[in-house]
Amino acid sequence: MNNAVTPSGIRLELRKLFLKSEPVRGYTLLSPTLLAMILGLAMPLVVLFTLSFWLQEYLDFIRTFSLANYVEFFQKPIYVKLLLKSIRISGMVTIATVLLAYPMAYFIAFRVKSNKLIWLILITVPFWTSYLLRVFAWKIMLGYNGVINSGLKSLGFLTEPLAFLLYNPTSVVITLAHAWAAFAILPIYVSLEKIDRSLLEAGRDLGENAWMTFLRVTLPLSLPGVIAASLLVFIPTVGDYVTPSLVGGPRGIMIGNIIQSMFGQSQNWPMGAAISVMLMFTVAAMIGLFLWGTHSYRKRVA
Amino acid sequence: MNTNRPWWRPDGFYIYAVLYLIFIYLPVLFLPVFSFNNSKYIAFPLKGFTLKWYEAMINNPPMLNALMNSIKIGLIVAILSTIFGLLAAKAVTRYRMPGRAPVVGFIMIPLVIPEIILGISLLILLSLADIPLSLLTVGFAHLLLCVPFSMLVLVSRMEGFDKSMEEAGLDLGENAWMTFWRVTFPIVLPGIIASLLLTFTISFDEFVLAFFLSSIEQTLPVYIWSSLRFPSKLPPTLALGAAIFMASFIVVTFAEWIRRRGVRLDSTSGI
Amino acid sequence: MEHDAIISFQNVSKHFGKVKAVDHASFDIQRGEFFSLLGPSGCGKTTLLRMVAGFEMPSSGEIFLDGQPMSVSPPNRRPVNMVFQNYAIFPHLDVRGNIAFGMRKSGLSKGDLNKRIDEVLELIKLPGYGSRGADELSGGQRQRVALARALIKQPKVLLLDEPLGALDKKLREQMQIELRQLQQQLGITFLFVTHDQEEALTLSDRIAVMSEGQVLEIAAPSQLYESPSSRFVADFIGTMNFFEGTVTAITANNMTIATQVLGEVRTTCEESFPLGAEVWVAIRPEKFRPEFTSPARDIDSIEGRMGPSAYLGDRSHFYVHIANRDDPVLVALQNLEGSVHQLSRPDQPVWLRWSEDAVVVLAKD
Known part of the structure; x- marks a missing residue:
């Protein structure tokens, strides 16, 4: 075609292409988001990965490939120990949060007949306070002159305050379980709410008692919500350094604190990058394992 | 309210729900208590009422x-991430695109990696590229974190109404842009409001990214x-926390009141 | 005829990945016609309609609308309007707002526009419904509003995508009559998509039968029903009994076919088949006349035994077992004078008669 090379011809052809091709239109709409994500997510992760193979020399980087950071990671026991401890603490937080949240979500989904929204708002209200202040609140609760100690003292149960309440892994678990409560309730509630009520009646109708109906119908059907809740709690808490440094004390520190110090006082960015990469891979592996486990559980039940 | 048992013999679930509420409320309620306490130490016993904080x-x-910085960043991030999220939600719900699933997965990555990793990797990139840290860099990081949330909210809203509504807009002679304003926007408006509120809240309360990326x-x-x-410095901070809490409580209550009034007006004017 | 085509499909194909939704469609739709695209779901009829509206673009080929090629026109610049399958009534606007939606650039003054809307509301028999919300309308009313919203634009072609599918039977039949009247009254070309063959037969001037992306046959309803051109069309439109046969004799306008089941079948079929051709002999259920005594001549009848029957109100269906055939033959009979009871004794011998012009001969493919 002759007119295809004239400017108006090219415009016409482009216009045809735009009208004809849904991928072109779709990716045009996606382009701002994709651009931001490539600049702010893909590139930084590539750079993080690269940096983990470099070394720090005072304020500069030695930009030659080296496995030294990874060697150090596995040789010094502290890193692996902290990583495992973080996973343990975070895992306990996840289990505690989900176990505590499930009955509450169940209550709102099945027992509350009207005003469900009010209950949902009631649950989220405490989370309108700053995350940092929420964590700090547990210092007030568990501290030496805190609520629990003062309360027990004034009731005559104690003469001296208990010092062991704060600054240990348990206080980190309690604080995190409290801070992420709403994130666990909402997805579980949504998945419970979606369950077709006639399925539960069918379960009862087929001769199962309430508890067996729950185990064989309700629980498997709400599993997507439980999975979402678990991931939503596990992923952010495993890398957290705020809570451990406020309520954890020296015994309660987690892998996030080490990473943060590598970018702060210790000034060893490549080492920090290597620890981050290890954390990322471990988390990915944990999630994969977890999803695989729940998947095979669901298969067994079905 | 929810069962027909007498109040003195409540359902086990009901007792549990009340205990749960106590668990999530109790620690938080001590923050405003200490904001009125006449002592700069956050410890018992309380020393008397004051407004000095x-x-x-x-x-x-x-x-x-x-x-003010947080409000500014929060507003801009909320608006930008909602726009990005809306465009992306429209793209993935309305067009057949090859590679849609991996692209969506890629956009959702900020939801599944610990924030500290997001923060330090951006920090490394910025320092290697010699870009100085500022509120701008914090805002950009918040945008990355908020777009996936916004997109999740808006995708579910977009999936909730039929594509043929938009086709009808085009069919009746409006171009894509006017169809968006006259059809899509009014229908997804509740989702847009939800997205704005959610992303503002996330940005306003975000600490880790801001810690690494602000100067x-x-x-x-x-x-x-x-x-x-x-x-x-702590007691005035508690005072501010309590004030923000009250302000958001009033805003949400007011919004809910408006919404209910709106619903009532709608239902009476129709018949 | 050809110069008055309002829509002309020229070699139009549409692929979704590997699936050929429409495969080389070439045909014209005449101005002022009520034209139906008929076929089972997934046959490509909706895709064809959506290509006319501009929601899908042909992978190859070109659609001409009133002589203009459409490949560079977005949906909003095409002189066609659509009634959607689910009506797509805007939920945030009332009836008046929905109808006025497309009139923003009409140049009418507010008063004139209101008058037009009132006229259209009158036309669709919903006067006084202007301020109703979308959620306060019944299915039939929504359908009318969708119709009004499209018609006020005075399109050259009105596209209807299975618009009656969601309505119950009574309402559907009433809307069929109204649609037909509306089309004749306004003289607008209607392009109508349906999978319901009865609906297509009732409404259309011409019908295009589609299957797996192909347009198999385009013809007037009576011709499609009485002398379909392929086994698929014969089977899809109404019900049909098929018998295998071979052409054994051909005269000027008569043909004899030897079948295993019916014996020698004579027909007045115009289509010419070569001697010895393998063919299908097809007879509609209502073209068989059952008799309970052996007819005098045996050439146009077959003996069988009564099988199960179904009472359908206005008519009854009988299944008749015939020697040399596994499936029973379906016979339909109007229930004129209690004939049901007489016929429904099982295992009773019965003779099925047919006339020469009831026989349709179709090529075996």
């Missing part, structure tokens, strides 16, 4: 400055973090 809060330029100009969470280490 609220006065100190108003006369604390660094803190108010941090508050002298602080956001409110960064300021709070520093005040947690200096006991003298």
